[in-house]
Amino acid sequence: MGVFRGIHDWLDERFGWAELTAVLKKKTVPVHRFSYWYFLGGMTLFLFVLQVLTGILLLLYYRPTSSGAFESVSYIMTQVKFGWLVRSIHSWGANLMIGMAFAHMFSVLFLKSYRKPRELTWVSGMVLLLLALGFGFSGYLLPWNTLAFFATTVGTDIAGQIPAIGHWLLVFLRGGDQVTGATLTRFFGFHVAVLPGLATLFLLLHLLLVQRFGISVPPRIEAEWEAQPQKRRELHFFPNFLLREMMAWYIALGVLGALAALLPWGLGTKADPFAPAPAGIKPEWYFLFMFQTLKWIPAKIWFFDGELLGVLGFGVAGLLWLLLPFFDKGPSHRISRWVTGIGIFMLFYVLSMTVVGYIAK
Amino acid sequence: MTIEDIAALRDSRAWLPPLLLLLALSCLFPAVSYAQTRNTCIECHSLLDPPLRVTQEDFSQDIHSQKGLTCAACHGGDPTSDDPNVAMGRAAGFRGKIEHNRVPEVCAKCHSDVAYMRQFNPSLRTDQLSQYRTSVHGRRLAQGDARVAVCTDCHGLHNIRPASDSRSRVHPLNVAETCARCHADSQYMKSYGIPTDQYAKYKASVHHEALVVRGDLSAPTCTTCHGNHGATPPGVASVEFVCSTCHAFQAQLFDQSPHKDAFTAMSLPGCVTCHENHRIVHPTDALLATNENSLCGRCHSSGDPGFEGAQTMHAGLARLQAAMEKSDEVLGQAERSGMEVSQARLAESQARDALTKARVTIHSFTPARVAADVQEGLKVSHATLEAGMQALAERDYRRKGLGITVFAIIVVLIGLWLWIREIESKKGSA
Numbered sequence: 001m002g003v004f005r006g007i008h009d010w011l012d013e014r015f016g017w018a019e020l021t022a023v024l025k026k027k028t029v030p031v032h033r034f035s036y037w038y039f040l041g042g043m044t045l046f047l048f049v050l051q052v053l054t055g056i057l058l059l060l061y062y063r064p065t066s067s068g069a070f071e072s073v074s075y076i077m078t079q080v081k082f083g084w085l086v087r088s089i090h091s092w093g094a095n096l097m098i099g100m101a102f103a104h105m106f107s108v109l110f111l112k113s114y115r116k117p118r119e120l121t122w123v124s125g126m127v128l129l130l131l132a133l134g135f136g137f138s139g140y141l142l143p144w145n146t147l148a149f150f151a152t153t154v155g156t157d158i159a160g161q162i163p164a165i166g167h168w169l170l171v172f173l174r175g176g177d178q179v180t181g182a183t184l185t186r187f188f189g190f191h192v193a194v195l196p197g198l199a200t201l202f203l204l205l206h207l208l209l210v211q212r213f214g215i216s217v218p219p220r221i222e223a224e225w226e227a228q229p230q231k232r233r234e235l236h237f238f239p240n241f242l243l244r245e246m247m248a249w250y251i252a253l254g255v256l257g258a259l260a261a262l263l264p265w266g267l268g269t270k271a272d273p274f275a276p277a278p279a280g281i282k283p284e285w286y287f288l289f290m291f292q293t294l295k296w297i298p299a300k301i302w303f304f305d306g307e308l309l310g311v312l313g314f315g316v317a318g319l320l321w322l323l324l325p326f327f328d329k330g331p332s333h334r335i336s337r338w339v340t341g342i343g344i345f346m347l348f349y350v351l352s353m354t355v356v357g358y359i360a361k
Numbered sequence: 362m363t364i365e366d367i368a369a370l371r372d373s374r375a376w377l378p379p380l381l382l383l384l385a386l387s388c389l390f391p392a393v394s395y396a397q398t399r400n401t402c403i404e405c406h407s408l409l410d411p412p413l414r415v416t417q418e419d420f421s422q423d424i425h426s427q428k429g430l431t432c433a434a435c436h437g438g439d440p441t442s443d444d445p446n447v448a449m450g451r452a453a454g455f456r457g458k459i460e461h462n463r464v465p466e467v468c469a470k471c472h473s474d475v476a477y478m479r480q481f482n483p484s485l486r487t488d489q490l491s492q493y494r495t496s497v498h499g500r501r502l503a504q505g506d507a508r509v510a511v512c513t514d515c516h517g518l519h520n521i522r523p524a525s526d527s528r529s530r531v532h533p534l535n536v537a538e539t540c541a542r543c544h545a546d547s548q549y550m551k552s553y554g555i556p557t558d559q560y561a562k563y564k565a566s567v568h569h570e571a572l573v574v575r576g577d578l579s580a581p582t583c584t585t586c587h588g589n590h591g592a593t594p595p596g597v598a599s600v601e602f603v604c605s606t607c608h609a610f611q612a613q614l615f616d617q618s619p620h621k622d623a624f625t626a627m628s629l630p631g632c633v634t635c636h637e638n639h640r641i642v643h644p645t646d647a648l649l650a651t652n653e654n655s656l657c658g659r660c661h662s663s664g665d666p667g668f669e670g671a672q673t674m675h676a677g678l679a680r681l682q683a684a685m686e687k688s689d690e691v692l693g694q695a696e697r698s699g700m701e702v703s704q705a706r707l708a709e710s711q712a713r714d715a716l717t718k719a720r721v722t723i724h725s726f727t728p729a730r731v732a733a734d735v736q737e738g739l740k741v742s743h744a745t746l747e748a749g750m751q752a753l754a755e756r757d758y759r760r761k762g763l764g765i766t767v768f769a770i771i772v773v774l775i776g777l778w779l780w781i782r783e784i785e786s787k788k789g790s791a
Contacts, residue, residue, distance in 0.1 A: 077701045084701070084759075243781045247774050254770040261763035264699040 027211070027237035032221045034111055040104035041210070042245045043252060047097035048203070050256070051135075054090040055192065062142070064188035066181030069144035070270040077267055088260035096256065098136055098286050101129050102350075109324070109343045112331065113216035119325035121209040124202050126322050131199045136284055138191040144184060149271035150281045152187075153179045158294065161311045180273065219331035280361050288357035289350045290314055295360075321346075400440045401448055402432040419520045428481055435459065435467055462502055464511040465493055492591035499591075508549075515539050531589070534573060536582040537563055559583075562640035570643075581607065600638075601631030608632075614724040646682065649675045649723060673728040677735040678719060684742035685712050691749030698756045705748035712741040 011017040029038060061080055063072040076083035105125065108114055114122035141152045156179065160170030175182030217225070225232045235241050283291050293314075297306040328339050406415040420426045431440045438455035442448040449455045459467050469490035471477055478485050489512075493499040498509040515531055522529035530539045541560035543549055550557050563569050563583070571580035586595060586603050595603045605612030615621060615631060624631060635656045636644070648656045649671055651663075657671035688709065695702050715738030722731045 074701065074703065078704070239784060240781065243777050243784075247777050250770050250773055250777070254767055257763055257766050257770075261759040262699070264701070266699065267701055267703065269703075 021238075023211075024238040025236070027214070028234040029215050029237055029241045030217045030221070031233040031235050032217070034218055034221070037107040037111060038215060038241075039245055039248050040100055040107055043248055044097060044100040044104050045203075045207075046245075046249045046252060047093050047100060048132075048199070050093050050253075051090060051097060052196070054086050054093065057086045058090055059192065064142070064185050066144060066184055066271075069142060069184055070267075073143045074267055077264075084264055085257075085260050088265045089256050091265035092256055092259045092263075094136055094139060095285070096252065098132050101132050102286070105129055106343065106347055110340065111216065111218045112328070112336070113218075114325040115216070115219075115328060115330070116325075118209070118213050118216060121206065121213065122325045123322060124206040124209060127202050128199065128206060131195055131202065133286060134195050135191060135199070136286060138187040138195065140284055141179075141184060141187045142191065143267060144271050145268035146271050146275070146278060147268055147281070149179060149273065150277045151283045152183065153277070154281060154291075155283055155287070156183075158307070158311060161305075161308050162315070163308065163312070178273070282357065285354060285358065289353035292353045292357035292360065295357075400431050401443055402436075402438070402440045405445070415519045422520050422522060424521055424523050434471075461511060462505075462507050464513050465490055465499070465502070468512045489590045492588070496588070496590065496592045497594075510543060514543070531584075533578045533580075533582055536584050537569070540583045559639045562637075566639060566641045567643045568641060598630075600633055604632040610721050611724040614722065618724065618726040620726050644720075646675060646678045646720070649678065651675070667726075670726065670728045674723055674731045677728075677732050678716070678723075681712070681716050681719065681735045681738045681742065684739055684746070685709070685716065688712070688742045688746040688749060691746055691753065695749050695752035695756065698753070700752040700756055702748060702752050705745045705752075708741055708745050708748075712738045712745065714738075715741060 008017060029035070058076065061072055061076050061083070063069060073087065076087050078084075080086075108122065108125065137152075137155060141148045156170055156173045159173060160166045162169060171177065173183070173186070174180070175186045282288065294307055294310045297310045299306050301309055324339060328336050330336060400420075403415060403417050403420055406413055407417055408414075415432075420432075425434065432438070433440050433453075436456055436459070437453065438450070439448050439453035442453070447453060449457070473487050473490050475487045478487050493512075494503065498511070501509045502511065517530055522532075524531045524533075526532060527534060529535065537560060544555075545557050545560040547557045568581045571577045572582060584592065587593060601612055601615065612631075621631075624634065635648070647654065651658050651661070651668055651672050655671070657667065661667035661671060688705075692702050692705055692709070696706075715734055719731050719734035719738065722734050725731070
């Protein structure tokens with residue numbers, strides 16, 4: 001312990017370490033019957049850090065070209081020591097992270113944690129979720145296998161439906177009119193440079209805002225505490241909450257290890273741009289609810305193109321969802337109950353359409 | 362133009378004469394074109410009962426009609442005349458119904474004329490009549506047998522389609538059925554004293570399966586082996602050449618084999634002695650065995666070199682087959698466990714190729730040559746089996762690693778929990 005004390009004193013003397021860590025020591029987390037939901041944000045952050053670390057390791061061997069991508073991932077899976085583990089954790093971790101981010105978003109929504117003054121915390125979180133989806137979409141193509149190739153073709157085709165900028169966006173994403181090696185290079189650039197840069201910025205902003213406003217207490221609990229102040233309970237963030245959070249991280253690590261060992265992430269067959277698309281091509285599960293909706297929309301609705309209306313509909317719904325905190329005027333207001341109702345509907349909609357999309361041929 | 366102007370125009374009926382003129386002109390154009398392509402034969406014959414009935418719908422599908430020929434091209438007469446006496450008059454060269462034995466000559470008038478046929482299709486053959494005359498059908502027709510097939514029996518009468526049209530009677534998919542119309546009719550064929558079970562046997566063959574079930578139009582049908590216009594059963598000496606047009610390697614090996622001279626000496630046809638002619642079933646390794654159901658056992662008996670050779674070759678194939686199945690099973694097990702074995706799977710195809718090659722090499726009837734191919738396959742199969750075993754060992758290693766990791770994580774979790782309890786019991790921070 002003498003060595004640690006020495007380092008602490010050295011840092012304290014030069015940078016005022018004690019002053020910096022005092023913030024952490026003062027920070028508290030409310031304790032109530034919904035406290036478990038507070039772990040989701042930290043879990044998402046942990047999985048993100050794991051993605052960064054495993055991603056860096058994969059970068060040591062991965063080659064972002066149409067002639068080398070599949071072979072390099074195959075090499076990682078079969079020849080590199082523990083390459084299978086790193087790649088499987090990266091792939092499974094991506095899915096868990098996005099799932100956790102969705103769960104975190106809905107928990108924030110139902111606990112009303114987005115209310116004033118935390119509107120921008122919600123907005124920055126939503127941007128992070130969109131970036132996570134971008135990570136998923138761009139990363140899915142990188143192994144350059146058949147499923148990824150055609151899922152990217154379908155996904156970018158949908159992006160090309162956006163009015164006015166659709167074609168431009170499609171060419172920008174693909175690096176041409178078709179999905180080719182140029183698309184792979186581009187997606188690799190997005191995945192390892194553009195998106196991580198943006199994600200780091202928004203993550204810092206998100207954490208700063210969480211730190212600035214503290215942890216939100218659900219309105220109902222807040223009302224109970226106001227009525228009975230003796231019921232108010234709080235936990236020190238450091239070390240009490242952090243140690244509990246670490247327990248959750250360890251469990252997540254165990255789950256990821258189990259998935260990697262028992263169900264290693266497959267590689268499929270190398271993409272052949274001249275081969276016909278396999279039947280029943282689908283995107284990753286987190287895009288399935290949108291994909292299934294677009295499949296169900298008729299080709300023509302009145303005079304308008306059905307898919308175009310669907311894409312526009314998702315765009316408008318996404319924008320409204322992003323601005324949700326600005327509509328909610330407080331727990332006593334009727335609109336707040338509407339927000340909860342819409343949230344329940346959306347949760348049910350996303351879950352059911354994902355299941356339908358998964359089962360559909 | 363104002364509303365008043367329109368009303369005045371309507372009242373004056375000034376628009377009527379130009380409109381009537383336009384109507385008259387529009388009626389005239391179809392009349393002119395109708396006169397150019399008029400075929401009074403069809404106009405009457407579409408109203409008659411069979412066999413004289415020929416409808417415009419049928420004839421419009423006919424390749425001759427599509428190329429601009431009318432009934433007169435074969436039957437003579439004047440199809441532009443409304444008067445039956447003129448249309449079917451001698452002056453117009455009307456020939457009426459063409460006698461069955463004259464059909465080949467009538468068709469050949471155009472189809473043997475190279476210069477005439479070139480204008481429609483430069484690559485179309487013009488030797489059908491000379492071919493036909495060498496066929497059994499043609500020779501019997503020349504001897505006065507009017508029951509044999511002539512052009513129209515296979516190609517149809519007034520709705521003749523090109524052979525490339527899947528609705529044509531002579532399209533590869535339909536040829537066997539067309540031949541069977543006569544050759545499977547035991548009553549019709551009775552006087553010829555030849556079997557009528559060819560079609561039934563062919564339907565059970567691997568060739569029929571390839572052609573009809575799998576839709577492989579290059580697979581053989583009756584005319585592939587017998588010829589089409591020159592249709593004749595291949596003689597004993599030429600059977601091997603017929604089969605070798607597709608099965609070239611097998612034929613080469615057979616030529617070098619000890620069976621070649623033995624079969625020739627016994628006047629046995631090459632391929633069909635073992636594989637039959639019409640009912641050529643999918644060959645299996647069991648045919649090579651030496652039991653009572655095997656082919657080799659029909660001629661060879663225990664103790665002779667051929668019998669032992671068959672045993673050796675059969676055992677080699679069985680060994681390779683078993684090795685491949687074992688490798689496939691282990692790789693499948695590894696795949697189901699999520700292990701990456703695509704390279705081994707790729708290599709498996711080399712073993713399959715070696716087995717196929719060994720099965721072809723059997724036609725050399727030389728056990729040493731078959732054994733060389735079998736060895737090649739066994740080498741690959743052992744390598745893929747080894748890859749599969751390694752993958753399973755790696756899977757077990759990972760599972761053990763997972764067990765240790767889970768145990769370590771549980772220990773850490775317990776440690777963390779105890780640490781939390783210690784902190785909170787000391788400080789009462791909650």
